Amino acid sequence: MPAGIESRATLPWLVRLRWLAIASQLLALVLYYYELDSEIPIALVASIVGIAAASNIALATWLHRHAAPARADLVTAALLTLDTLLLTGLLASTGGPANPFTIFYIVHIVLAALVLETRSTVWITLLSAVGFATLFLIPSDEHGAQDHQAHMAQLDGHLRGMWIAFAVAAAVIAYFVRKISLTIAAQREQIALLRERDASRARLASLAALSAGAAHELGTPLGTIAVAARELELALQRTAAPASTVADVQLIAEEVERCRMILGGMAAETTADDLRVGTAGADDLFEAIRGRFDHDRASRIHCVARPKDAIIRCPIEGVARTAATLVKNAFDATAPSGGGAVEVELVTNNDAVVLTVRDDGPGMAPEILARAGEPFFTTKEPGSGMGLGLFLARTYAESLGGQLELRARSPRGTDAVLTLPFALRTEGAPA
Numbered sequence: 530m531p532a533g534i535e536s537r538a539t540l541p542w543l544v545r546l547r548w549l550a551i552a553s554q555l556l557a558l559v560l561y562y563y564e565l566d567s568e569i570p571i572a573l574v575a576s577i578v579g580i581a582a583a584s585n586i587a588l589a590t591w592l593h594r595h596a597a598p599a600r601a602d603l604v605t606a607a608l609l610t611l612d613t614l615l616l617t618g619l620l621a622s623t624g625g626p627a628n629p630f631t632i633f634y635i636v637h638i639v640l641a642a643l644v645l646e647t648r649s650t651v652w653i654t655l656l657s658a659v660g661f662a663t664l665f666l667i668p669s670d671e672h673g674a675q676d677h678q679a680h681m682a683q684l685d686g687h688l689r690g691m692w693i694a695f696a697v698a699a700a701v702i703a704y705f706v707r708k709i710s711l712t713i714a715a716q717r718e719q720i721a722l723l724r725e726r727d728a729s730r731a732r733l734a735s736l737a738a739l740s741a742g743a744a745h746e747l748g749t750p751l752g753t754i755a756v757a758a759r760e761l762e763l764a765l766q767r768t769a770a771p772a773s774t775v776a777d778v779q780l781i782a783e784e785v786e787r788c789r790m791i792l793g794g795m796a797a798e799t800t801a802d803d804l805r806v807g808t809a810g811a812d813d814l815f816e817a818i819r820g821r822f823d824h825d826r827a828s829r830i831h832c833v834a835r836p837k838d839a840i841i842r843c844p845i846e847g848v849a850r851t852a853a854t855l856v857k858n859a860f861d862a863t864a865p866s867g868g869g870a871v872e873v874e875l876v877t878n879n880d881a882v883v884l885t886v887r888d889d890g891p892g893m894a895p896e897i898l899a900r901a902g903e904p905f906f907t908t909k910e911p912g913s914g915m916g917l918g919l920f921l922a923r924t925y926a927e928s929l930g931g932q933l934e935l936r937a938r939s940p941r942g943t944d945a946v947l948t949l950p951f952a953l954r955t956e957g958a959p960a
Contacts, residue, residue: 616660926949
């Protein structure tokens with residue numbers, strides 16, 4: 530929670546702020562004594578200030594032992610509650626509502642609005658208002674309780690007006706400071722999101738450059754090896770060489786072709802069409818996904834859209850390519866059982882376009898799910914994959930402001946959920 534993060538950052542300097550507040554209170558008492566020539570109950574005041582000092586020492590000791598305290602927001606709220614109560618007691622013993630230092634209530638309210646959640650801010654605001662109102666109920670003159678009624682009767686509306694003004698000002702300050710705090714927090718989150726999106730695009734661009742460079746640099750030597758292997762195979766066949774030797778040469782040719790296909794796939798994953806936004810129906814997207822597989826696998830891709838006539842606006846080529854990567858992984862997961870089907874579900878709502886690819890494989894262990902999507906991490910057999918498919922899919926989704934999430938299904942199977950923001954879709958006919 531942002532409030533918790535803010536509170537953890539606040540607690541260390543809250544200790545220093547409370548020491549400053551204690552010193553300010555002592556200075557205010559001295560000024561109150563000399564300027565207004567009023568008697569101060571030293572024992573009561575010393576007890577209140579002592580409680581504040583003792584609690585601050587305890588807080589400093591606790592923070593020294595716990596560098597990253599849990600539930601720091603609750604600790605901060607408790608401290609502000611204690612400080613508000615102590616301030617009320619201090620004011621009640623030094624002039625009540627006539628004490629000009631009732632303005633210190635505002636400090637607690639502003640601090641709560643900056644670093645605590647809304648409900649905690651409301652609590653501190655209400656507690657301050659009630660504490661201020663309580664000052665009017667405590668006899669503060671030298672005649673004691675029997676003269677309190679006469680004392681209150683003699684008061685004009687000035688002090689009561691002060692309380693009303695304080696309550697209104699406290700509510701307004703708490704509201705606007707909290708709004709400003711939330712706005713700043715939202716802006717920080719948005720900036721962090723934009724930075725992460727830019728970083729994702731930079732990673733995708735770097736990988737694209739790497740892929741293109743690898744395909745270019747390795748394409749020529751692989752082509753030469755393929756030609757030489759073919760010529761060697763023909764020569765061996767003419768000289769009636771052992772079948773095992775011919776088979777080895779054929780294996781070399783096959784592996785070279787496999788390398789060329791992998792390099793071609795790496796380059797194909799990062800075309801300019803991947804970011805070109807277009808409008809299409811769900812069926813068009815499904816056909817684009819099926820078109821990337823042979824007839825057998827395409828027939829085993831079961832597609833469903835909700836609603837059936839959904840119209841989406843997104844980079845069709847890039848989304849289809851990304852979805853095809855997820856479908857390929859799903860087929861690989863069901864390969865041991867053979868002939869497994871893969872379900873592709875497209876759901877559109879007011880918030881996002883959600884494309885889910887489901888397989889009926891053995892599923893993923895939690896530790897595998899935690900690492901899936903890292904570059905070059907794969908659970909496939911050596912030579913069967915480079916561990917870049919999920920990384921590219923996740924990076925591409927993040928570059929569009931979306932996300933890719935893998936979820937284990939019970940009792941078996943995995944869901945790959947590709948979510949794109951609402952801004953990339955429209956309803957009804959294309960605009």
